[in-house]
Amino acid sequence: MPKVNKLYEGIYEVVKDKKQLATRNIDYGKVVYGEKLITFEGIEYRIWDPRRSKLGAMILKKFNIPIKEDFKILYLGAASGTTVSHVSDIVSDGAVYAVEFAPRSMRDLIGLASRRKNIYPILADARKPDSYAHLVESVDLIFQDVAQPNQVEIATRNAARFLKRTGYLLLSIKARSIDTVVNPIKIFTNELRKLEQTLEPKFEILCVKDLMPYHEDHLGVLAKLKS
Amino acid sequence: MEYELFSKDSQELACHSLALRENIPNLLPAKFDLKAAALECRFVASPSEYYSLLHEVTIKTAELQVSGALTPDQRVIQAVEALDDINENINSLSERLSEWYGIYFPESGLGGEALAIFVAYYGSPKNIGPENPLYPKTINSMGAKLETADELLLKGFAESVYSLYERKKQIEYYIEDRMRYISPNLKLIAGSILGARLISIAGSLEKLAAFPSSTIQVLGASKALFKHLRGRAPSPKHGIIYSHHLLNTAPWWVRGKIARALAGKLSIAARLDYYSGEIDPSLVEKLETKVRQIKASNPQPPQRMHVNETKNKKKGGSKCLK
Numbered sequence A: 001m002p003k004v005n006k007l008y009e010g011i012y013e014v015v016k017d018k019k020q021l022a023t024r025n026i027d028y029g030k031v032v033y034g035e036k037l038i039t040f041e042g043i044e045y046r047i048w049d050p051r052r053s054k055l056g057a058m059i060l061k062k063f064n065i066p067i068k069e070d071f072k073i074l075y076l077g078a079a080s081g082t083t084v085s086h087v088s089d090i091v092s093d094g095a096v097y098a099v100e101f102a103p104r105s106m107r108d109l110i111g112l113a114s115r116r117k118n119i120y121p122i123l124a125d126a127r128k129p130d131s132y133a134h135l136v137e138s139v140d141l142i143f144q145d146v147a148q149p150n151q152v153e154i155a156t157r158n159a160a161r162f163l164k165r166t167g168y169l170l171l172s173i174k175a176r177s178i179d180t181v182v183n184p185i186k187i188f189t190n191e192l193r194k195l196e197q198t199l200e201p202k203f204e205i206l207c208v209k210d211l212m213p214y215h216e217d218h219l220g221v222l223a224k225l226k227s
Numbered sequence B: 001m002e003y004e005l006f007s008k009d010s011q012e013l014a015c016h017s018l019a020l021r022e023n024i025p026n027l028l029p030a031k032f033d034l035k036a037a038a039l040e041c042r043f044v045a046s047p048s049e050y051y052s053l054l055h056e057v058t059i060k061t062a063e064l065q066v067s068g069a070l071t072p073d074q075r076v077i078q079a080v081e082a083l084d085d086i087n088e089n090i091n092s093l094s095e096r097l098s099e100w101y102g103i104y105f106p107e108s109g110l111g112g113e114a115l116a117i118f119v120a121y122y123g124s125p126k127n128i129g130p131e132n133p134l135y136p137k138t139i140n141s142m143g144a145k146l147e148t149a150d151e152l153l154l155k156g157f158a159e160s161v162y163s164l165y166e167r168k169k170q171i172e173y174y175i176e177d178r179m180r181y182i183s184p185n186l187k188l189i190a191g192s193i194l195g196a197r198l199i200s201i202a203g204s205l206e207k208l209a210a211f212p213s214s215t216i217q218v219l220g221a222s223k224a225l226f227k228h229l230r231g232r233a234p235s236p237k238h239g240i241i242y243s244h245h246l247l248n249t250a251p252w253w254v255r256g257k258i259a260r261a262l263a264g265k266l267s268i269a270a271r272l273d274y275y276s277g278e279i280d281p282s283l284v285e286k287l288e289t290k291v292r293q294i295k296a297s298n299p300q301p302p303q304r305m306h307v308n309e310t311k312n313k314k315k316g317g318s319k320c321l322k
């Protein structure tokens, strides 16, 4: 008999043999990327693999994830929607604006969005928030996982345009995509300084942790706008 | 404020949305709120109507963009990757056929496509008549007796192999044909198939045109490198441009120099194809002249002593690995 504990709004831990991260499936009976479904007391949970999702890893690393079911979220680097699908489960009464620039991934994402009413797929370059400004409203949270050089610039540029004053930024920084030679620690310190001091708008960092053992060379950052 | 409302047709709205992308800073105020505006001028009656219309429009827009993203070079990439898969399969299936048929007619001396056609047509060597040049060999064949059940299997198998050869030709023809207008200069210098492979490894003609020639020179080596690291292949010396006839027929000691010259011209060709599309026949001549010069000024392999040195180094290296 499985047991279910609530970790955050919409995010659960299903205990059946072992502990596993999960969200409540809003697309009943459907699987997105081969994940397991477990039903408990009439509710269907989708198991969420932290090794395939930076956000999943951040949750297990005890980031205090500020998320509610009516949140509007801007998701940059949606890929084919592995993590987006879980975010869509969580904000069952909100919206996920999912930005991705690779047409091949977008094909899968469109399929996902057509079954889930709260996903708004946007094929665009996250470096150019102007190009989707007419589609996206002010959001409560920006989540970014683009694995690109100048990740922090991309995040702040989008925050300037779309983030509510009370909103949060959740960022996955990949050391390798910035510089392959320089020591990751140096890269990370440098990127964090940009986030806090150099770029506009400025952020206050609430939590920083590496994402080991789920992802190598990745740093998770939770921040909110400096008041 | 004066305005005119669009129709609520999601297809039409998607087209407007696409048209807007480039012009937003000029057309919309900085913190423009589409939802508020849509509600205010009663384009939609409620937030929930707004969201469901937006959902439809974003999906429609993305669909339009994805279908428009299929550029001609992407089609050729699919074709050349399919060609590589077919070649791999042809090799292993042909080998299987010759192994299998060899039990019954080891003297045939045939292989590859010729063997596939032969087996698909005749089946058992017993069916070959005196008019066939292989007839004498069947008479004293040391092959085993081919029973009907096995013959049926073999014939069917050979037919499949033969049809793969046909598919291969069909794809090659398609690539030839498309490369003529997608990338005519690259086709002139590299040939259609190698040109298409270069585009495929780069990801698109646009990316290939953006690469420096030093990158083009080793393009394709990384695949071999990964194979090597997994212990399945020797270490790669070079990228796929080494399949070019100017390189694989050149003496080893000038290959590096020729590779550099070739990569340089390939890079120019890709840029011409991407940015102007005009054909420059002088590229090939220039390359050939350059190659002649390189060969003329390096007629002899470098000093023997030198060779020994590098050989010794290699030996030392491999010992370390063990």
Ligand SMILES: C[S@@+](CC[C@H](N)C(=O)[O-])C[C@H]1O[C@@H](n2cnc3c(N)ncnc32)[C@H](O)[C@@H]1O
Pocket (backbone or CB within 6 Å): A052, A053, A054, A055, A076, A077, A078, A079, A080, A081, A082, A083, A084, A099, A100, A101, A102, A105, A124, A125, A126, A127, A145, A146, A147, A148
């Ligand atoms: C590491 S993957 C994201 C995985 C995804 N977050 C998940 O967990 O399912 C990074 C994605 O960001 C996309 N990307 C990179 N740069 C981008 C940009 N400038 N704009 C939009 N998407 C980008 C890539 O195409 C890729 O699909």
